[in-house]
Amino acid sequence: MPVITNIEDLKRIYRRRVPKMFYDYAESGSWTEQTFRENTSDFDEIRLRQRVAVDMSGRSTATKMIGQDVTMPVALAPVGLTGMQCADGEIKAARAAEKFGVPFTLSTMSINSIEDVAEATTKPFWFQLYTMKDTDFLSRLIERAKAAKCSALVITLDLQILGQRHKDLKNGLSAPPKLTPATIANLMTKWSWGLGMLGAKRRNFGNIVGHATGVSDAANLGAWTAEQFDPTLDWGKIAKIKEMWGGPVILKGILDAEDAKMALQVGADAIIVSNHGGRQLDGAISSIRALPSILDAVGDEVEVHLDSGIRKGQDILKAVAMGAKGTYIGRSFVYGLGAMGEAGVTKALEVLHKEMDISMALCGRRTISDLDRTILMIPENFEGRWQ
Ligand SMILES: Cc1cc2nc3c(=O)[nH]c(=O)nc-3n(C[C@H](O)[C@H](O)[C@H](O)COP(=O)(O)O)c2cc1C
Numbered sequence: 001m002p003v004i005t006n007i008e009d010l011k012r013i014y015r016r017r018v019p020k021m022f023y024d025y026a027e028s029g030s031w032t033e034q035t036f037r038e039n040t041s042d043f044d045e046i047r048l049r050q051r052v053a054v055d056m057s058g059r060s061t062a063t064k065m066i067g068q069d070v071t072m073p074v075a076l077a078p079v080g081l082t083g084m085q086c087a088d089g090e091i092k093a094a095r096a097a098e099k100f101g102v103p104f105t106l107s108t109m110s111i112n113s114i115e116d117v118a119e120a121t122t123k124p125f126w127f128q129l130y131t132m133k134d135t136d137f138l139s140r141l142i143e144r145a146k147a148a149k150c151s152a153l154v155i156t157l158d159l160q161i162l163g164q165r166h167k168d169l170k171n172g173l174s175a176p177p178k179l180t181p182a183t184i185a186n187l188m189t190k191w192s193w194g195l196g197m198l199g200a201k202r203r204n205f206g207n208i209v210g211h212a213t214g215v216s217d218a219a220n221l222g223a224w225t226a227e228q229f230d231p232t233l234d235w236g237k238i239a240k241i242k243e244m245w246g247g248p249v250i251l252k253g254i255l256d257a258e259d260a261k262m263a264l265q266v267g268a269d270a271i272i273v274s275n276h277g278g279r280q281l282d283g284a285i286s287s288i289r290a291l292p293s294i295l296d297a298v299g300d301e302v303e304v305h306l307d308s309g310i311r312k313g314q315d316i317l318k319a320v321a322m323g324a325k326g327t328y329i330g331r332s333f334v335y336g337l338g339a340m341g342e343a344g345v346t347k348a349l350e351v352l353h354k355e356m357d358i359s360m361a362l363c364g365r366r367t368i369s370d371l372d373r374t375i376l377m378i379p380e381n382f383e384g385r386w387q
Contacts, residue, residue: 004347006355007311007332013339014085018193020186021171022084026334029278030163035286036278039309042286046318047377051364061357063368065326066152066248066270066303071101072353073320073368076345077277077307077328078128078154078252083111083206084175085338087196091120093337096345098123100353105154105328108141111175113206114148124151128252130159131230131237137212142244144207153245154272155238158253160231163280176203196341239266250305253280255290257297260304270303270325277308277330285384288319292383295323313355317363321371322378 004010015023029036061072076097082089090112097104098121105126106117117125127145132138145153176197177183187194197203212228230237242249251263252272263271273291275284287308295304306319307328316327329352336348360366363375 004351006351007335007348010335010339010344010348010351011331013344014335014337017190018085018338019177019183019190021173021177021183022081023338024167024171025081025165025173026079026085026331026338028165028167029282030165030280031282033278033282035275035282035284038286039275039278039288040311042288043309043312043315043318045379045382046288048314048317048359048363049375049377050362051375054364056361056364056366059357059361059366061353061360061368063325065103065305066250068103068151069101070103070326072316072356073324073326074310074316074349074352075103075126075305075326075328076105076333077330078105078107078110078156079330079334080107080109081111081175082107082334082337083200083202084177085334086193086341087200088112088116088202089337090117091201092342093333093345094121094125096333096342096349097125100346100349102349103152106150108207109205111200111202111204111206113202114141114144114150116201116206118148124149126150126152126154126250128154128156129241130156131233131241132212132228133230134212134228138241139244140211141207142241144211146245146247150247152248152250152269153241154250154252155241156252156276157233157238157259158255158274158276158280160229160233162226162229163276163282165279175205235262235266242267252307254294255284255287257293260294260298260302264298264302268302270305271298272328273304273306273324274308274328288315288322289383291319291322291324292378299323310352313352313357314359316352316356317359317371318376320368321363321375322373 094104127150305326336344
C-alpha cells in the first residue's frame, strides 16, 4: 500500500482505478479551463504569516456551519454521478463524512437516491437541488428530502444551462457507460471498479429514474440537463422554493457582490461563493478572489461559505482566515473515493484536517475563532481592478 500524504497521492491512484470517462468528468473545467486552473493557482498567491513562541497546545478546528457542529469548517460538496466514481459512492462518501463529523451534500444528479443515503446513515445530510421545469417533480423532490430529514437545502444557481466540457462530449459521458469499443477497451483495464459496479445498488440517476414522468433518456446527463433544467429560474422562484422547503437554505454559485445582496433579500441562511469548480463560466474569477468583495457586501448579515479549488488544508485555512464560515470540497473527496472507496474519503478528510491544523498552529493560532486576516499576506490588488 503506498504511503498517502496528500490529495495528489489520492488523485494518482484514482486515475489508475476509475474509467477514463469518469476521471475526465471530474478532472475538467469548461472550455479553456482557465477558471478551473485559477481556482487552485489563486490560493497559492496568498501567503501565510508564520508566528513563533505561541503556546499551540489544546488546539481545535471544530466550529459550526449554519448552526450545525462540524469537526472542521468543511463540507462535502454535491457531486453528480458520485456513484459512478465508485460503486455506491454517495453512500460511502456520506458514511465517511458522518464518521468524521462534517456535512455531506447529496446532489440531485446522484446515483444513490435520497432514500438510499438516508437508510445508510444515522445523521441528517444536506440535499442539493437543481431546479427543474417539471414543477411536480421538483416539489416531490423537496418532499422526499424533507421525509429523509435532510437538515439543509442547497440550491444551485449557476447551472440553469450547462457549460461545455469538451472531454465529456468526446468521451460520450453517460451513466452507466455506453459500451463502445473505446469504453470496453478502457473498462478492461479497470477490473476492480467493474467488479464493484456489478454489486452496486444502482447504476443510473437514483433521484430521477422512476420518479420523473416523461424523462426520455436519464442516462445522458447533457440531454437531461438541456431538457429539464429550468432556464427561467429567478429570485422570485428561489424565494418560493425556500418557502416550500421551510428549513435552512444555502444558495450555491454566488460570485458577485450584487447577487450576494439578492441572496440576502430572499432570506438565505448561507451563500456559497462558488464558480462550480470552474465547470460553468470559463473566464469567471476564482472563488477565493471573489470572496473579499462578497464578505464586504454581506459578510455581517449572512454566513458566507466558499468552494472551488480546495486541495490542501492550507487553502481551507486561507478561506476561513479571510472570513468564510465554511468551505466545501468537491474533487478532493472524489479522488479519495475513486482511489479507495469510503476509506479514501476518510483519508482525504484526514489529510486536509492535518494540513489545516498544523498550519494553523504554525501561524500561532489555536482555534477557528482565533483566525482572521492578520495571518494572511494577500498581494496588493488581489481582487483585481477590473473595469
Ligand atoms: C464531477 C463534479 C460533479 C459536480 N456535480 C455537481 C452537482 O451535481 N451539483 C452541484 O451543485 N455542483 C456540482 N459540482 C460542483 C461542486 O459542488 C463544487 O462546487 C466544486 O466541485 C468545487 O470545486 P472543487 O472540485 O475544486 O472543490 C460538481 C463538481 C464536480 C467536480
